[in-house]
Amino acid sequence: MTAIIFEGVGTDYGKDSHYALGSLDFTIQGGECIFVSGPNGGGKTTLARLLAGTVKAVRGKIMLADGSERGEWPPTLVGWVQQEPEHQVIAERVGEDVGISPSWYAGSYQEYQNAKDGALAALGLTAMFQRVVQSLSGGELHRTAMAAIVAQRPEVWVMDEPEAMMDRAGQVALWELVGQLKQKRATVVMISHDARWLAVADRCLWIAGGQALWLGHEDMAARLADPWHEFWEIMESQVPGAGGRDKSPGEVARMLWP
Amino acid sequence: MAITVQGVTLPYSGLFIEHWQAPAAGVYAVMGPNGAGKSQWLSLLAGQLKVRGGTVKRGRHRIGLVMQHPEHQIAEDRVSAEMLWPYGETRRTAPDFLASVAQVRTRWALDGFWDDSPWTLSTGQKRRLVFAVYDLLNPDVLLLDEPSEALDGEWKDRTRRWVAERAQDHLVLIASHDWPWVLSFVDQGYWCEGTLDNKPRDLGELWYERQVxxxxxxxxxxxxxxxxxxxxxxxxxxxxxxxxxxxxxxxxxxxxxx
Structure with missing residues (x-):
C-alpha cells in the first residue's frame, strides 16, 4: 500500500466561485483510515474529487510515494463512492453497472463473473442484478454504486457520505465492508457527518472554509456531538469511577441493569 | 383532510395501500426498508406517479414534494432565479412578498450565494435551497424525502425546528432512515413494508418493535x-x-x- 502525499495542494472552481480548498500539506499513509468531516460547503467533496482526479490541483501536487502525480496513477487505484449515486451509476441494469470495471481489467470471463457476483453479494444485491437502475430506490442505488467500486478492487477508497439513504440492513453491510477493507489494509478516506466512523478511523480531518485541520478523536467527537461521547462525559462527571466508555453497549447494559 | 388513497399497488416495490387518509395537520414519519415504496408513495401523493388501479383523491390541496436528490429540482442558473421563477413580476415587487423572501433567505442562509449558480453549491447547500423554495411556496401539505441527508449537525437542527413549527398548522410527511433525527421531534409514523399502515403509530414503539x-x-x-x-x-x-x-x-x- 502506497502513501498519498499532498504538497501545497490548492484548488478552486474558477475566479467567480466562492469555493476553494487548500493549501493542503499532509500525507495519508497506505492502509490508513481517515475520517473527514466538517460543515456543509466546507470543501470535503472537493477533497474527494482531487483524490478521484476529477478536479485538478491548481497549486501544488498530489503524489504517490514513488513521486508519480495524480494524472499518472493507474485508473483502478482510487475508487470513489460519490455522494450522489446518480452521478456514478450509468448502465441500464444493476449487474451491468457493477460489471463495468471488471470488464476492463479481468483476464477471463470467469474472473469478470466472479468479481461482479462477489461485489453484488457483498452489498446484498444478488437478487436484483437484472433490475433497471431507474426503478431503484435511493438506498438501492447507493448500494449499486458501492458494489461497482467493490468490483473495481481499488487500493484507495474515497467514500462520500456512503450511509446516505441506506436502511439499517444496508448500513450493516456497509459497516462490514469497511471492516473488511481495514483488515485488508486498504486506504480509506471516509467523508461523513456521522460520528460512528470515529470507531474505525485512524486519524480525523476537519475541513471547514476550505481549510483542513487534523483533530484527535476526542475533539472530532465533540465537534460532531457524538452521542456516546456526550453520554459518557456526563456519566463520568456524575458517577466518578463508573467507567465503561470503552465497554460494549451490552456490557454497559449489564453493568447498569444486571 | 380530504386526501385519500384507496386500493393502490405501487410498481416495483409492490407496496399495497388498502386505505389511507391524510391527517389534518402535524408531522408524521414514513419508515421502512430500502425499496419498500416510501418515495413512490410520496410521489403518488404529489401527483407525480400514476397508477393503473385504485383511487387517489387530493382535493384542492397544494402539495409540495422535496425530493431525495435536490438536483432533481434545480433548473435555473442562479439561486435567486431558482427561488423566484414561480412568481410573476407584479408579485415579486409586493412588499409582503419581499418580506417573505427576506425571511426565507435568512432562514436558509442563502444571502452568501444569492447570485451564484446553484450547480456550484455543495449537496447540503442544494438541499437547503430546495427547502427554501418550498418554504416560500408554502404548500398546504409538505412531503420531505430523506430531508436530513447531507446536512451537517447545525442544519439538521435548523431543519428540525422549521418542520416542527410548520407542522403546527400544516401536514408534513417525512420519509427517512434517520431514526435518531425523526424520533427527536416526530411522535407518530407509518411503517411501510409490503403494506402501508392505515393509521399512524407511536414512533418510539415502532422503532423498538421493528428491531432495526x-x-x-x-x-x-x-x-x-x-x-x-x-x-x-x-x-x-x-x-x-x-x-x-x-x-x-x-x-x-x-x-x-x-
Whole structure:
C-alpha cells in the first residue's frame, strides 16, 4: 500500500466561485483510515474529487510515494463512492453497472463473473442484478454504486457520505465492508457527518472554509456531538469511577441493569 | 383532510395501500426498508406517479414534494432565479412578498450565494435551497424525502425546528432512515413494508418493535436496557443528556443510593 502525499495542494472552481480548498500539506499513509468531516460547503467533496482526479490541483501536487502525480496513477487505484449515486451509476441494469470495471481489467470471463457476483453479494444485491437502475430506490442505488467500486478492487477508497439513504440492513453491510477493507489494509478516506466512523478511523480531518485541520478523536467527537461521547462525559462527571466508555453497549447494559 | 388513497399497488416495490387518509395537520414519519415504496408513495401523493388501479383523491390541496436528490429540482442558473421563477413580476415587487423572501433567505442562509449558480453549491447547500423554495411556496401539505441527508449537525437542527413549527398548522410527511433525527421531534409514523399502515403509530414503539439494527452505541445500549426490562423510556437515547440522567439513576439504584 502506497502513501498519498499532498504538497501545497490548492484548488478552486474558477475566479467567480466562492469555493476553494487548500493549501493542503499532509500525507495519508497506505492502509490508513481517515475520517473527514466538517460543515456543509466546507470543501470535503472537493477533497474527494482531487483524490478521484476529477478536479485538478491548481497549486501544488498530489503524489504517490514513488513521486508519480495524480494524472499518472493507474485508473483502478482510487475508487470513489460519490455522494450522489446518480452521478456514478450509468448502465441500464444493476449487474451491468457493477460489471463495468471488471470488464476492463479481468483476464477471463470467469474472473469478470466472479468479481461482479462477489461485489453484488457483498452489498446484498444478488437478487436484483437484472433490475433497471431507474426503478431503484435511493438506498438501492447507493448500494449499486458501492458494489461497482467493490468490483473495481481499488487500493484507495474515497467514500462520500456512503450511509446516505441506506436502511439499517444496508448500513450493516456497509459497516462490514469497511471492516473488511481495514483488515485488508486498504486506504480509506471516509467523508461523513456521522460520528460512528470515529470507531474505525485512524486519524480525523476537519475541513471547514476550505481549510483542513487534523483533530484527535476526542475533539472530532465533540465537534460532531457524538452521542456516546456526550453520554459518557456526563456519566463520568456524575458517577466518578463508573467507567465503561470503552465497554460494549451490552456490557454497559449489564453493568447498569444486571 | 380530504386526501385519500384507496386500493393502490405501487410498481416495483409492490407496496399495497388498502386505505389511507391524510391527517389534518402535524408531522408524521414514513419508515421502512430500502425499496419498500416510501418515495413512490410520496410521489403518488404529489401527483407525480400514476397508477393503473385504485383511487387517489387530493382535493384542492397544494402539495409540495422535496425530493431525495435536490438536483432533481434545480433548473435555473442562479439561486435567486431558482427561488423566484414561480412568481410573476407584479408579485415579486409586493412588499409582503419581499418580506417573505427576506425571511426565507435568512432562514436558509442563502444571502452568501444569492447570485451564484446553484450547480456550484455543495449537496447540503442544494438541499437547503430546495427547502427554501418550498418554504416560500408554502404548500398546504409538505412531503420531505430523506430531508436530513447531507446536512451537517447545525442544519439538521435548523431543519428540525422549521418542520416542527410548520407542522403546527400544516401536514408534513417525512420519509427517512434517520431514526435518531425523526424520533427527536416526530411522535407518530407509518411503517411501510409490503403494506402501508392505515393509521399512524407511536414512533418510539415502532422503532423498538421493528428491531432495526442500531445506528450507534447509545441506541444499542438503550435497546439492550429495554430488552432487559430496565425502567427506561423508548426515546431517552435520542438525547445523550437525558440518557445519561437516566443511566445515573440506574447506577445509583444498583448501588443502593437513590
Amino acid at each position: 439494527p442500531p445506528s450507534g452505541r447509545l441506541e444499542e445500549l438503550w435497546r439492550e436496557l429495554l430488552d432487559r426490562s430496565a425502567p427506561v423510556g423508548l426515546r431517552e437515547w435520542i438525547d445523550p443528556q437525558i440518557a445519561a440522567g437516566q443511566a445515573v439513576k440506574l447506577w445509583h439504584w444498583k448501588h443502593g443510593a437513590r
